[in-house]
Structures are given as structure tokens and as C-alpha cells.
Amino acid sequence: MCGFLAEYTFSAPVTPPNTFQTLLALSKHRGPDATNTIQNNGVQLGFNRLAILDTSPKGNQPKKSPSNRYHVVFNGELYNYKDLAETHGLTNLASTSDTEVLMHLLDKLGVETTIQTLNGMFAIVIIDTKTDLCYLTRDFAGIKPLFFGKSVSGLVAASQFNQVYKHPWHNNHLKLKPDSVKTYFALGYMQAPDTVYKDVFQVKPGELICINRQGDINKKQQSHFSKNQQDASQNQPLSSVLKNVVSKQLVSDVPIATFLSGGIDSPLIGAYAKQQKNAIEAFTLQVADAKLNESDIAKAYAKHLKIKQHIVTVSPEDVRSEIEAHFLAFSEPFGDYSSIPTYVISKEARKRHTVMLSGDGGDELFFGYPRMLDILQKRWWFKMPYTVRKPLAALTNKLGITQTWAPYFKVFNAFVFNKHAKLPKAVLDKAFKNVKYSSTLKDLYKFKNKKKTELLHQLRYNEFYAHLQRVLIKVDRASMANSLEVRVPFLDKNVIEWAWKTSRVVKTKKDLKKDLKQLLANEVPEHFINQKKMGFSVPLNHWLHNQLKTDVIKTVFHTNFYGDTIINVAALRDYVQDFYDNKHDNAWGVWHIYAWQKWWLAHGVKK
Structure with a gap:
């Protein structure tokens, strides 16, 4: 690396x-x-x-x-x-x-x-x-x-x-x-x-x-991973493919370990790594917020798998001490706040190891996101004209039959895009008057709302070449800022090909990432699995209202705003002010605005 x-x-x-x-x-x-x-x-x-x-x-x-x-x-x-x-x-x-x-x-x-x-x-x-x-x-x-x-x-x-x-x-x-x-x-x-x-x-x-x-x-x-489903019989079971991939990715002339969360993906990688390298160690994130902390589940995984585990705590003090170095790690504008814990755990892991294995890619390839299920369940709204479904949705919402905003999107593609966007369309349109998204982005969020299996594969393609790219940027920049290489077994060409050729039916949450759950159930007690997905997160809302509030106000309101010749800055500043006035709680959207400013200030971009 x-x-x-x-x-x-x-x-x-x-x-x-x-x-x-x-x-x-x-x-x-x-x-x-x-x-x-x-x-x-x-x-x-x-x-x-x-x-x-x-x-x-x-x-x-x-x-x-x-x-x-x-x-x-x-x-x-x-x-x-x-x-x-x-x-x-x-x-x-x-x-x-x-x-x-x-x-x-x-x-x-x-x-x-x-x-x-x-x-x-x-x-x-x-x-x-x-x-x-x-x-x-x-x-x-x-x-x-x-x-x-x-x-x-x-x-x-x-x-x-x-x-x-x-x-x-x-x-x-x-x-x-x-x-x-x-x-x-x-x-x-x-x-x-x-x-x-x-x-x-x-x-x-x-x-x-x-x-x-x-x-x-x-x-x-060069890539042959297309939007179209590739039907083909599997020559090998997924477990064999993954074990072989992990074996190859354990080859290193320097110390190697693995990240371990309370989810599905990294525990499976950790289990296979332990089978081939008995001395493998694991690093787990711990946060003080009980709603976000999944370290107890990860500890149970590590204990059962007999993996030596290092617990890395991300505290409010870490925010104060690491925030500036963290933004220096990202030479491009980047707004995923989970980059903070990723940076902190990478820094700690580098004290003992030079290479880490991660579980990134499992959600995208094996249908792990609840938003994919939600899209499938609400696709039927878009079978009817907008003029019909909008008043119908208003009625069903009022009667308590449904509670959804999906029918209010004029087109299906906009509904899917909204699942990924962190700032509301009204704010974006006000901040960027008469600015349309690029053709690249429009093509990525172009779906055919026909067969469920076809749509599901299109959603996976979108997750792979959209959301996953944000995840990979986060991990690469945060780890390499600490001279730490992170390997991604799920993104080996053989695993991707296996997944791409596999059709799945997703009807309930139990169907999400079913292939990986079945494999993990062979390695750990089944009651460890299917617990609430928390993600690699931190209490951002609390931090923005406390530890980071002074810096956010200084950076957003009292510093020249980069790009003010093409951005209606007032629209973005008003949105941040509304956050502090408790008119909305979209901390992630506020972070995007704050992170933009921190990027250009940290890296000496010419205004």
C-alpha cells in the first residue's frame, strides 16, 4: 500500500x-x-x-x-x-x-x-x-x-x-x-x-x-460486472470461495490483524482468518452511547472464536484531540462522519500491525441494507400515475393504513436517490439554483421498476458503484493516514463474481444477507446473529450540539465559505442554524456542510 x-x-x-x-x-x-x-x-x-x-x-x-x-x-x-x-x-x-x-x-x-x-x-x-x-x-x-x-x-x-x-x-x-x-x-x-x-x-x-x-x-x-443479472450455476459453495480468498489475503511479510464488529461481515472474515492463522488478533470499536455500541456483541464473537481482542474506545475527548488530524487525512471533500471512528481505530491498530482485514462490501453484495427491502416493498406505488398516488397516499397516511413519503416523489429514481442523499432536495435546490446532477450520477440512479429480481440486482449494482465507493474512500484515507493497509476479502474478484451470478428473493429483514448469516451460523451460536444492526457509528448529534458546536459555528458562519460563487451559501447556513434551533435533527446533513469547509481550510485550497 x-x-x-x-x-x-x-x-x-x-x-x-x-x-x-x-x-x-x-x-x-x-x-x-x-x-x-x-x-x-x-x-x-x-x-x-x-x-x-x-x-x-x-x-x-x-x-x-x-x-x-x-x-x-x-x-x-x-x-x-x-x-x-x-x-x-x-x-x-x-x-x-x-x-x-x-x-x-x-x-x-x-x-x-x-x-x-x-x-x-x-x-x-x-x-x-x-x-x-x-x-x-x-x-x-x-x-x-x-x-x-x-x-x-x-x-x-x-x-x-x-x-x-x-x-x-x-x-x-x-x-x-x-x-x-x-x-x-x-x-x-x-x-x-x-x-x-x-x-x-x-x-x-x-x-x-x-x-x-x-x-x-x-x-x-475492464470490469464485467454489469447492471444485468448474470444467471449461472455456482461451481463452488460460497464458504469455499471466501475461505480461499481470506487465505490469499493473509499473505504478508508484516504483522496482520482484523477488524471485528458486532455485525455479520467482519465476524465471518475473522472466523475464517482464525482457522488459517491461529494467532490472528482483532480490533473492535466501542462508544459510550448504548444505542450505538455493539462492542458487547463483538466481545462475544471474539470469546467464542478465541481471538485476542483489542477494544478501542472513541470518546468525546477523541473528537477534540483528533478532529483536525482526521480532516487532514482527507485531501478531498468527504462527508461520512464515521470517518472519525475509522481514523481512531486505524491509528490504534497501526501501533501493533501494518495490515488489517475488513468486512466491507458484504452489505452491498449480499443485500444487507434495509433500504433495499423498503424500496422493493414500496415500488408498487410508482405503478400508478403521480396525480393518483399523491392524494391516495395522503388519505392512507391520514387513516393510518400506511405511513410513507414514497408516493410524493414524482419518479421512482428520485425515491431511490433520496435513500442515499443526506440533505433534503429543497435545501439542495435552493443552494444550487438551476444546477442539475451530472449524467454520470443520473445513469447510476436509473432503474427499471419491473421484475423484483431484476430491480434487486440493479439496486445492488447501485450500492456497489455508489454507496460502497463512499465506504472505500473512508477506509482508505483514514487507514492510510496512519500508514495502515486494509484488505477487503468480500471485494475479491471471485467473491464479486459469485455474488453477481446469484439471484435472491428478499421479502423480509430475515432475507437480508441470508447467505452470510448461514455461513456465520456454522461458526458461532446462532443467537449471536440477527441482532440490531448499529453500523460503525458515533453520537454525532450530541457531538455537534456539544464538543463540536463552537467549531461548527466558527467554520460555517464566521469563515468565508468556499465556493460562494456557485453556491447560495445562505441556504446552507440557514439549514445549520435550523439544526441548532431544534427545527430538524439531521446531523448528517449538517456534517456535510461542516466537512466541506474543514476540507478547504485544512488543505490550503485557493479560494
């Missing part, structure tokens, strides 16, 4: 070494073990390494292929690198790192075929010195970040957003993109391929981008 910076010029020379080193240093926390750069023929590559496999200097980057044709910087892990080495008869490897296998494969298979064979989490920049082309690619789940900016001078690509927008090719002419800024305030993150700036982008999950010296860009989607 590492951080990198790359320049590929069009009409200008590469930036001076001191400027390049300053930008590269912004991601030093992602890779504190070694820093190296190379420069050649209008290309400059820099790399900060977090040594995981083959911790010797032989695993350092940037790296050249044996033929010297390909020059590469690569952030991530390839879990099938040993299999690939054996399959393709790779010999005379100079190191035991997965990067070494990648370099040999490029010489043997070329760029596109090599990328198709990879199973792991990765962001890669490849320079083909023979064709003079630059390639950018990212893993199919979007676990690892890859930002890039294109200007008349050239292309700059990096692990962090601020390494691109602070680059001299961009920092003097940044322009906010209204539809993407509106997306941030609604969802709390930047939806790939967009960012809040017009000339800065993200490589989409599973995408391969090729750029030539004239600045022409060719994009190809």
Missing part, C-alpha cells in the same frame, strides 16, 4: 525536482518506508512505499520491466500474483513482491491482457516507452484511489486529490464544477469519474485509460 505521483508531458517539461518532491511528500503517510523517483523523456514518476511483501529494497518503486519497456508505479496488492507467476512460467524473478510479477507479465502479455488477469486492489500508472503511451488503471471495485488532471502542459496522476489540484499545471486555474459540488453536498463524496474541479478526474473502478502525447484519451471498461 503506497502513494505515488506521475507526470506525462504534452508541451511542457516536467516540473523541477524540488516541486515534484514537495507534491510527492503529500502522500508520504501512505508509504513511509521508502521514497524514490525517476525521470526520463518527458515522464517523471515518484513513489512512497509501505513495504508489505518483500520488505527489502528489491520491492521498491518506480520499477522497470525486465525489457525496460514498461515503467510503473503501483499502489495496492495482487492476491493472485503467485498463481500468475506459476501459470505464465515466470522465472528469474528479482524479488518476491507482487510488483515483480506485474512487471514480468507486462513484458509477456502487454498492458490490456495483464490488467485483465489481475485479482486484487490496485491503482497503476504504466508508461510504455516503445509506443510512448501512458496508461492509468484501477481495480474493478474501486478500493484504491487514482486521480488525474489533464492540461495543455500534460497529464498528472496521483494517489491523492491534492497532489493533482496543487500541481502547478492546475493550481492557478481551478474551477469548481457545480453539478459535482451539488453531488458532494447530497451524498458526501465525489462520484467517479468526476471531482469538484472541472479538469481533475478519477479513474472509474475497473477502467483502463490510455493517453498519448497529443493529449488524446481512450477509455475502456
